[in-house]
Amino acid sequence: MTxxxxxxxxxxxxxAKDGAHTAxxxxxxxxxxxxxxxxxxxxxxxxxxxxxxxSGLIRPTRGEVSLHGDAVxxxxxxxxxxxxxxxxxxxxxxxxxxxxxxxxxxxxxxxxRRARAAEVLELVGLGKAxxxxxxxxxxxxxxxxxxxxxxxxxxxxxxxxxxFASVDAQTRFELEDLLLKxxxxxDTTVLVVTHDIDESVYLGDRILVLSxxxxxxxxxxRVDLPAPRExxxxxxxxxxxxxxxxxxxxxxxxxxxxxxxxxxxxxxxxARKWAxxxxxxxxxxxAEDRAATS
Amino acid sequence: xxxxxxxxxxFAGLVVAWELGTWFADDPFFPRPTVIADAAxxxxxxxxxxxxxLSDAVFQHVLPSIGRLLGGWAIAAVxxxxxxxxxxxxxxAMQYAGPVLTFLRSVPPPALVPVFLLVFNVGTQMQLATIVxxxxxxxxxxxxxxxxSVDTTKYETSAVFRxxxxxxxxxxxxxxxxxxxxxxxRVSLSLSLVLMVVSELVGTDxxxxxxxxxxxxxxxxxxxxxxxxxxxxxxxxLNTVLLAFERRALSWQPKRERTPATVED
Amino acid sequence: xxxxxxxxxxxxxxxxxxxxxGRSGLVPAEYLPPPTVVGVELVGLxxxxxxxxxxxxxxxxxxxxxGLSTGIAVPLGLVLGSVPAVRHATRAVVEFLRPxxxxxxxxxxxxxxxxxxxxxxxxxxxxAVWPILFNTIYALDELDPLLVxxxxxxxxxxxxVLFSVALPSALPFVLTGVRLAATTCLVVLVSVELLAGxxxxxxxxxxxxxxxxxxxxxxxxxxxxAGVIGFLVNEGLERAQRRWVAWSSATGGRP
Ligand SMILES: Nc1ncnc2c1ncn2[C@@H]1O[C@H](COP(=O)(O)OP(=O)(O)O)[C@@H](O)[C@H]1O
Ligand SMILES: [Mg+2]
Numbered sequence: 001m002t003x004x005x006x007x008x009x010x011x012x013x014x015x016a017k018d019g020a021h022t023a024x025x026x027x028x029x030x031x032x033x034x035x036x037x038x039x040x041x042x043x044x045x046x047x048x049x050x051x052x053x054x055s056g057l058i059r060p061t062r063g064e065v066s067l068h069g070d071a072v073x074x075x076x077x078x079x080x081x082x083x084x085x086x087x088x089x090x091x092x093x094x095x096x097x098x099x100x101x102x103x104x105x106x107x108x109x110x111x112x113r114r115a116r117a118a119e120v121l122e123l124v125g126l127g128k129a130x131x132x133x134x135x136x137x138x139x140x141x142x143x144x145x146x147x148x149x150x151x152x153x154x155x156x157x158x159x160x161x162x163x164f165a166s167v168d169a170q171t172r173f174e175l176e177d178l179l180l181k182x183x184x185x186x187d188t189t190v191l192v193v194t195h196d197i198d199e200s201v202y203l204g205d206r207i208l209v210l211s212x213x214x215x216x217x218x219x220x221x222r223v224d225l226p227a228p229r230e231x232x233x234x235x236x237x238x239x240x241x242x243x244x245x246x247x248x249x250x251x252x253x254x255x256x257x258x259x260x261x262x263x264x265x266x267x268x269x270x271a272r273k274w275a276x277x278x279x280x281x282x283x284x285x286x287a288e289d290r291a292a293t294s
Numbered sequence: 295x296x297x298x299x300x301x302x303x304x305f306a307g308l309v310v311a312w313e314l315g316t317w318f319a320d321d322p323f324f325p326r327p328t329v330i331a332d333a334a335x336x337x338x339x340x341x342x343x344x345x346x347x348l349s350d351a352v353f354q355h356v357l358p359s360i361g362r363l364l365g366g367w368a369i370a371a372v373x374x375x376x377x378x379x380x381x382x383x384x385x386x387a388m389q390y391a392g393p394v395l396t397f398l399r400s401v402p403p404p405a406l407v408p409v410f411l412l413v414f415n416v417g418t419q420m421q422l423a424t425i426v427x428x429x430x431x432x433x434x435x436x437x438x439x440x441x442x443s444v445d446t447t448k449y450e451t452s453a454v455f456r457x458x459x460x461x462x463x464x465x466x467x468x469x470x471x472x473x474x475x476x477x478x479x480r481v482s483l484s485l486s487l488v489l490m491v492v493s494e495l496v497g498t499d500x501x502x503x504x505x506x507x508x509x510x511x512x513x514x515x516x517x518x519x520x521x522x523x524x525x526x527x528x529x530x531x532l533n534t535v536l537l538a539f540e541r542r543a544l545s546w547q548p549k550r551e552r553t554p555a556t557v558e559d
Numbered sequence: 560x561x562x563x564x565x566x567x568x569x570x571x572x573x574x575x576x577x578x579x580x581g582r583s584g585l586v587p588a589e590y591l592p593p594p595t596v597v598g599v600e601l602v603g604l605x606x607x608x609x610x611x612x613x614x615x616x617x618x619x620x621x622x623x624x625x626g627l628s629t630g631i632a633v634p635l636g637l638v639l640g641s642v643p644a645v646r647h648a649t650r651a652v653v654e655f656l657r658p659x660x661x662x663x664x665x666x667x668x669x670x671x672x673x674x675x676x677x678x679x680x681x682x683x684x685x686x687a688v689w690p691i692l693f694n695t696i697y698a699l700d701e702l703d704p705l706l707v708x709x710x711x712x713x714x715x716x717x718x719x720v721l722f723s724v725a726l727p728s729a730l731p732f733v734l735t736g737v738r739l740a741a742t743t744c745l746v747v748l749v750s751v752e753l754l755a756g757x758x759x760x761x762x763x764x765x766x767x768x769x770x771x772x773x774x775x776x777x778x779x780x781x782x783x784x785a786g787v788i789g790f791l792v793n794e795g796l797e798r799a800q801r802r803w804v805a806w807s808s809a810t811g812g813r814p
Contacts, residue, residue, distance in 0.1 A: 057450050081454045088447035093469040093546040102465070103455030135548045153455065297647045305651040323671055389562045390569035397570075400742075400789030404750040405762065405782040408769035412590045488660040488746075495662065495754050503663070510666030522663050529658020 004068060004189050005031040005054065005157060011062030012049055023049040025214035036183055036190040038200035040247060041210030047193040048084055050215065051159050054191070055081050067157065080155035082163045086146040090134040096121065097130040100149045120148040123178060140167035147175065151182055158190045164199065173231045176203055180229060197251070201243045202229060209250045219250050325516045330523060333516035351505070359490055359501040360528070362418060366425025367486040374430050375475055378437025379467055388438065399435065403428030404492050411496065421493035428489040429482035436478030440471025473547065476540045483536055487529050592776040601780040610764060614784060617748055617761040620676055621792070624683035624744045629737055632688045636695025641721065646696065661686035661747050665755055676758045679751040686747045687740035694736030698729035731800065738796040745789050761785050
C-alpha cells in the first residue's frame with residue numbers, strides 16, 4: 001500500500017493575544033490509500049487542529065503534511081471535511097438539497113448535481129427533508145446533511161471531525177455502516193477523529209491514539225477485525241473487546257492529575273452532547289409535526 | 295373586529311375629527327382634509343383619460359422626483375454594498391478606512407449641498423450627488439457589519455470545497471450579510487426621501503419639493519398640504535414595497551424577528 | 560496600537576487624496592479647495608467670534624431638540640409599548656406620519672412659526688421623535704416576561720413595575736434611540752438653517768459663505784465642523800451607553 005497521506009514531525013502553536021498555545025507537539029504518521037484511520041484522543045488535545053493542517057486550512061508551524069507525495073500548501077483537490085461544528089458549516093439560506101449541491105457547482109451540471117444530491121440524501125436517510133432549511137432539522141439531522149455533502153463530493157480523502165457526535169445511537173450505527181460501505185465502493189481514504197473508543201475500534205483499519213494536550217502519537221494500532229463488520233457480532237467479538245480495552249488503557253497511560261481532569265471534563269461534555277441530542281430528537285419530532293400541519 | 299379594521303377605523307376617525315376641527319376653526323393655515331384632497335386631485339389627477347387621468351404635473355414633478363430618489367438610492371446601494379462587503383472581509387482595510395468612514399458618516403449631508411451645487415451645477419446631477427452622499431453611509435457600514443458576520447466555519451467549509459471566488463462572494467458572503475444590508479437599505483430609503491426634498495428645495499424648478507416651495511410663495515395652503523401628504527404616502531409606499539421584497543429575500547430566516555431599522559443602524 | 564496608526568494613516572491618505580484632487584485641476588480649485596487651504600481657514604474661524612456664535616447656536620438648538628424629543632417620545636413609547644390596544648389602534652396613524660420628511664414641513668413651518676429658532680427646533684423634534692419612540696416600544700416588546708412576572712408575584716403594582724423593571728431594562732434601547740435621534744436632529748437643523756435661513760447657525764454660515772461671498776474654503780471648513788459635532792455627539796452618546804448600561808449587550812450600536 002502506498003502512502004496517500006504522510007504527516008512528518010508536525011507541530012502547531014497558536015499565537016493568541018494572551019500568549020502562545022501549543023496544540024500539537026510532534027506528530028508523525030502515514031495513511032495508505034483506501035485505509036480508514038481513526039484518531040482518538042481526549043478533547044482539546046489538538047485533533048481538530050490536526051485536521052485543519054491536513055486540509056491546508058492552516059499552515060503548521062513545524063513539520064510537513066504531504067498528499068500523494070506533494071507537500072500540502074493550501075487546500076488540495078479531492079478533499080472533503082465534515083466539520084465538528086456542523087450547524088455552522090451548513091448555509092442557513094440554502095435548503096438541505098442546495099447545501100449538498102453547493103460544492104458540486106464547480107464540477108457538475110445542474111441535472112447531475114441534483115441527481116447526486118438526491119442520491120446521497122437518500123443514503124443518509126434524509127430524502128424527505130431535501131426541501132427543508134437546516135434550522136428546521138434536529139442537530140443529528142443537520143450532521144447527516146453535512147456528511148451527505150461530503151459524500152456527494154466524492155473526495156479521494158475524507159476527513160471527519162467527530163462526525164457522529166450528536167446523532168442518536170441507532171442512526172449512529174447506520175451511519176457508521178454507511179461510511180464503511182461508501183469507503184469500500186469508492187475506495188475513499190478516510191481519517192475519522194473521534195473521542196469514542198468503541199467507534200474507533202469498530203470503524204478503523206488502524207487507530208492512532210493521541211496523548212493529551214499537546215498532541216503526540218501514543219500508539220498506532222492495527223485493527224484485525226474481519227470485514228465486513230457487523231454492529232452486533234463485531235462488537236461482541238473477543239478481538240473487539242480486547243482492542244477496546246487496550247485503547248482505553250492507552251488513553252489512561254501516564255496521565256497526570258491534570259490530564260485526568262481534562263478527561264473528566266471531556267466526558268461531561270459528551271454526556272451533555274448526548275442529552276442534547278436526545279432533546280434535539282424530541283424537538284425534531286415536534287418540528288416535523290409543525291411542518292406537517294402548516 | 296380584527297386589528298387591521300380597527301386601526302384604519304381609528305385612522306378614519308382622526309381624519310373626520312380633523313375635518314370637523316378645521317371646519318370649526320376655519321384657519322387658512324389648516325385647510326379641511328376634503329379641501330386638501332380636492333387640491334390633490336386638481337394637482338395630479340386632472341389629466342386626460344389617455345394619461346390614466348394623471349395630470350402633466352405628475353409627469354413633470356412627481357415622476358422625476360421618484361426617479362431621482364430611486365436612482366440615487368440605487369447608486370448608493372450598489373456602491374455601498376460593493377465597498378462595504380469588500381471592507382468587511384478585510385480587517386486590515388477596515389482599520390485604515392474606519393476613522394475616515396466614521397467622520398464622513400457624521401457630516402450632515404445637506405451641508406455639502408453648496409459644494410455639489412458648484413461642482414455639478416443646478417440639476418439632476420447635483421441632486422443625485424446629494425442623495426448618494428447622504429444615504430451611502432448607512433448602507434456601507436451595515437454591509438461591513440454583515441460581511442464581517444460570516445463565521446470561520448463557513449469560510450473553512452467554502453475553502454475546503456475550493457469554491458470559486460464568485461460563488462464565495464455571491465453565494466456565501468452576500469447572503470450572510472443580507473439581513474444587515476437590508477437594514478441599511480431601509481434606513482437609507484427614508485433618508486433618500488428627505489434628501490430628495492432638500493435637493494429640490496434648492497436645486498431645481500421641478501419636483502415635489504419645488505412644487506411645495508411654489509405653493510408656499512403663493513400662500514396656497516391646500517396645495518402645500520397636498521404635497522406634504524403625497525410625500526407621506528410616497529414614503530409609506532416605498533417602505534412597504536421594500537419590506538415585501540426583504541421578506542421574500544430573507545424568507546430562509548428561521549423567525550421573522552425584524553427589529554426596527556432604527557435599532558440596527 | 561497598530562489599529563490607531565493605521566487609522567491615522569487612513570485619515571492622512573484621505574487628506575492627501577483630497578489635496579491632490581483639489582490641486583489637480585479636474586475641478587476648479589475654488590470649487591473644491593484642498594485641505595491645506597481649508598485647514599488654515601478653519602484655524603482662523605475657531606478664533607472668530609461670529610462663527611463660534613453660529614456653532615453655539617446650532618449646538619444649543621441640538622441639545623434643546625434632543626431633550627424635547629426624548630421628553631415627548633419616551634412617555635409616549637411607554638404608553639404605546641405597554642398598552643397593546645392603543646398601539647394597534649394608532650398604528651396606521653403612526654405609519655402615515657413617520658415617513659413625512661421633516662424638511663417637507665419647512666414651508667409650512669415658516670408660515671406658521673416664522674424663521675426663528677423655534678421653527679428649526681420644532682422640525683428637528685418632529686424628525687427625532689420617531690427613532691426614540693420606536694426604540695422604546697421595541698424595548699418593551701423585548702422585555703423579559705419572567706422579570707415582569709417575578710416582580711408582580713412579589714405584589715409590585717403595575718406602575719411600580721413600569722418604573723422599577725420596565726424602564727431600567729428598556730434603557731439601553733432608549734439610549735440607542737436618543738443617539739440616532741441626535742444624529743437626525745443635527746441633519747435637520749443644518750438643513751433648515753441652510754434652506755430657510757433666518758436664525759443663526761452653522762447651516763446659515765455655510766449658506767452665506769456659499770451664496771454671499773462664494774468662499775468654498777469657508778463652506779468646507781463649516782462642513783468639517785458640522786462633521787466633528789456629529790462625530791462627537793455620536794461618540795459621546797455611544798460611550799455613555801457603554802458605560803451606563805455595560806450590563807446589557809442589547810445596545811444595538813455598532814462597536
Ligand atoms: N484558533 C485558535 N487560537 C488559539 N488556540 C486555539 C485555536 N483553536 C484551537 N485552539 C486551542 O488548541 C487546543 C486544541 O484544540 P482542538 O484542535 O480544537 O482540540 P480537539 O479538536 O482535540 O478538541 C485547545 O486547547 C484549543 O483551545
Ligand atoms: Mg475538535
